[in-house]
Amino acid sequence: MAVTMNTRASTQAAVRGGLVSGKRDVKGILFASATLACLLLALLMLVLLMWEVVSQAIPVFDRRGFSFLTGELGSNPDEVGVSQGLWGSLIIAVFVIGLSFPIGIAAGVYLEEYAKPTRFTRFIQLNIRNLAGIPSVVYGILGLVVFVQGIKFFTGGRSIIAAGITLAILVLPIIIITTTEAIRAVPAGLREAGMGVGATRWESTRDHVLPYAAPGILTGTMLAIARALGEAAPLILIGAITGALRSAPGQGLVDKLQGKFTAMPIVIYGWSNEVNKPGKETGLTFTDLTSAAIVVLLVMVLLLNVAAILLRNRFEKGRQG
Amino acid sequence: MHADGPLTESTELRMDQLTTESAAAPAADTAAVFTTQGLEVYYGDFRAVRDVDLTIRQHEITAFIGPSGCGKTTVLRCFNRMNDLIDTARVKGSIRYHGVDLYDPQVNAVEVRRRIGMVFQKPNPFPKSIYDNVAYGPRLAGIKKRTELDAVVERSLHGAALWDEVKGRLKASGLSLSGGQQQRLCIARAIAVEPEVILMDEPCSALDPIATARIEDLMQEIKQQYTIVIVTHNMQQAARVSDRTAFFTTEVNPESDRRTGRMVEFGRTSKMFSKPDDERTEQYVTGRFG
Numbered sequence: 342m343a344v345t346m347n348t349r350a351s352t353q354a355a356v357r358g359g360l361v362s363g364k365r366d367v368k369g370i371l372f373a374s375a376t377l378a379c380l381l382l383a384l385l386m387l388v389l390l391m392w393e394v395v396s397q398a399i400p401v402f403d404r405r406g407f408s409f410l411t412g413e414l415g416s417n418p419d420e421v422g423v424s425q426g427l428w429g430s431l432i433i434a435v436f437v438i439g440l441s442f443p444i445g446i447a448a449g450v451y452l453e454e455y456a457k458p459t460r461f462t463r464f465i466q467l468n469i470r471n472l473a474g475i476p477s478v479v480y481g482i483l484g485l486v487v488f489v490q491g492i493k494f495f496t497g498g499r500s501i502i503a504a505g506i507t508l509a510i511l512v513l514p515i516i517i518i519t520t521t522e523a524i525r526a527v528p529a530g531l532r533e534a535g536m537g538v539g540a541t542r543w544e545s546t547r548d549h550v551l552p553y554a555a556p557g558i559l560t561g562t563m564l565a566i567a568r569a570l571g572e573a574a575p576l577i578l579i580g581a582i583t584g585a586l587r588s589a590p591g592q593g594l595v596d597k598l599q600g601k602f603t604a605m606p607i608v609i610y611g612w613s614n615e616v617n618k619p620g621k622e623t624g625l626t627f628t629d630l631t632s633a634a635i636v637v638l639l640v641m642v643l644l645l646n647v648a649a650i651l652l653r654n655r656f657e658k659g660r661q662g
Numbered sequence: 663m664h665a666d667g668p669l670t671e672s673t674e675l676r677m678d679q680l681t682t683e684s685a686a687a688p689a690a691d692t693a694a695v696f697t698t699q700g701l702e703v704y705y706g707d708f709r710a711v712r713d714v715d716l717t718i719r720q721h722e723i724t725a726f727i728g729p730s731g732c733g734k735t736t737v738l739r740c741f742n743r744m745n746d747l748i749d750t751a752r753v754k755g756s757i758r759y760h761g762v763d764l765y766d767p768q769v770n771a772v773e774v775r776r777r778i779g780m781v782f783q784k785p786n787p788f789p790k791s792i793y794d795n796v797a798y799g800p801r802l803a804g805i806k807k808r809t810e811l812d813a814v815v816e817r818s819l820h821g822a823a824l825w826d827e828v829k830g831r832l833k834a835s836g837l838s839l840s841g842g843q844q845q846r847l848c849i850a851r852a853i854a855v856e857p858e859v860i861l862m863d864e865p866c867s868a869l870d871p872i873a874t875a876r877i878e879d880l881m882q883e884i885k886q887q888y889t890i891v892i893v894t895h896n897m898q899q900a901a902r903v904s905d906r907t908a909f910f911t912t913e914v915n916p917e918s919d920r921r922t923g924r925m926v927e928f929g930r931t932s933k934m935f936s937k938p939d940d941e942r943t944e945q946y947v948t949g950r951f952g
Contacts, residue, residue, distance in 0.1 A: 457749055530786035538799030538855050539776035
């Protein structure tokens with residue numbers, strides 16, 4: 342008995358010795374540390390940027406309060422505000438949601454659900470990917486030629502309509518690509534199950550494919566809106582106003598849409614070029630105002646993203662049934 | 663027809679041999695539902711399976727057996743034109759459903775699938791409630807009244823032997839069920855549209871033996887109302903449940919060096935498993951290859 346106890350104890354000791362020793366995974370630890378360091382570096386940059394912007398913006402919101410959101414463009418740092426930029430960016434968001442969401446999602450559905458996988462289809466898909474990589478200035482030139490000059494009777498020239506359509510086209514490839522990828526991730530079994538009980542292609546797309554792909558599609562639309570709201574280059578080419586922009590009283594909506602315009606990135610760009618002289622009453626410079634405008638744009642994008650995330654969570658719940 | 667009860671294989675065989683052209687054959691042939699002649703299926707230029715000549719009869723269970731890659735699933739998916747979803751798939755030869763060419767350009771694949779249901783290898787309930795899973799097909803077919811739908815759902819879940827387990831939680835997600843229950847839910851979903859035929863593509867391959875036995879019992883029950891075609895890897899399953907068996911095998915094409923599936927033999931299951939005509943069938947069912 343004692344002997345067996347002994348051998349059992351010695352076996353345990355031997356096994357334990359083998360299990361606890363062995364080489365430490367030095368390379369693995371180094372690799373993990375390196376990836377962590379890179380992550381921290383990226384976060385640090387972001388924090389520094391945010392700190393720089395927010396700390397300069399706080400006095401603006403503090404001293405100007407609501408008037409910063411309602412004020413218009415001008416040369417007096419005590420009076421100017423972002424209202425016209427906000428309005429312009431909001432209209433751009435409406436154009437992106439109203440034009441590129443339906444067109445982009447529909448195009449993606451066609452490519453994945455209906456198009457036969459011919460060489461021509463592959464060629465088109467490749468080109469859509471290329472379009473997503475084209476510099477935004479090029480879209481600005483397109484907007485200038487086609488929407489500002491080409492269909493002036495509709496856009497009114499250098500207007501928010503021309504800008505909205507241009508940016509909607511700019512983000513179209515992003516939406517098409519994310520839609521096709523989200524649809525490709527739908528399990529084949531789901532589609533077959535629907536069609537197995539007699540669903541048509543359209544019914545199976547409506548009832549199963551699109552609901553399942555919705556979270557992925559929403560991620561793409563989120564990226565698209567953020568991109569459209571942040572673009573300045575195409576707007577400069579189309580002719581957004583950087584200086585004073587007087588809105589005439591009693592303008593109708595159509596006049597307003599076809600008239601001169603600006604948007605948040607242009608406001609930021611314009612103010613960063615202004616003479617840096619403190620205002621007499623508030624002591625705020627255009628540099629401070631620039632930071633405050635950046636915060637306003639960030640909050641706007643954030644709010645849209647929160648809306649999209651809430652929507653996505655609802656769809657994801659639906660995915661679990 | 664089945665009143666004479668389950669005949670043992672030996673009696674059936676002896677009677678087959680003794681009766682020459684008699685009316686006393688053990689089970690008279692029921693009406694043909696599908697007839698294929700020289701059926702071949704291609705994926706692009708690749709011929710996946712050939713020589714499919716068989717007849718699937720009403721209220722029988724027909725099993726397709728054979729090694730992997732022999733084309734049995736491919737053939738099964740022709741019967742409800744599910745292969746249409748694969749762009750490169752093409753069919754040669756004829757496949758007739760009650761005499762109508764299924765691949766006639768005028769035939770609507772959606773109508774085909776309403777009459778010929780399918781249960782897939784992996785249980786694939788919709789990410790919806792149990793109720794909505796079963797009611798989906800009937801709703802597509804135009805049933806809108808709640809009372810009617812309730813009746814269809816209850817009848818279908820009863821038919822799939824699932825009602826007692828889920829009657830208290832029809833609103834729960836179909837995905838919350840166990841694997842075997844999910845597969846029975848898929849069967850309920852298939853029979854909810856009252857098809858004539860149910861195609862089953864290895865319906866038990868993802869299930870444990872107990873769930874498998876339940877599905878097999880269920881198949882025996884529902885074959886009174888439906889015609890069933892089942893693809894299975896499991897020869898014992900084919901022997902247990904089916905009335906007729908088609909054996910497929912793979913062979914290498916000497917010209918292209920590619921494997922092609924081929925139907926070797928088709929006959930009554932009792933005969934296929936005891937005295938098959940073809941040597942390859944015998945080798946397969948006795949476990950000597952495959």
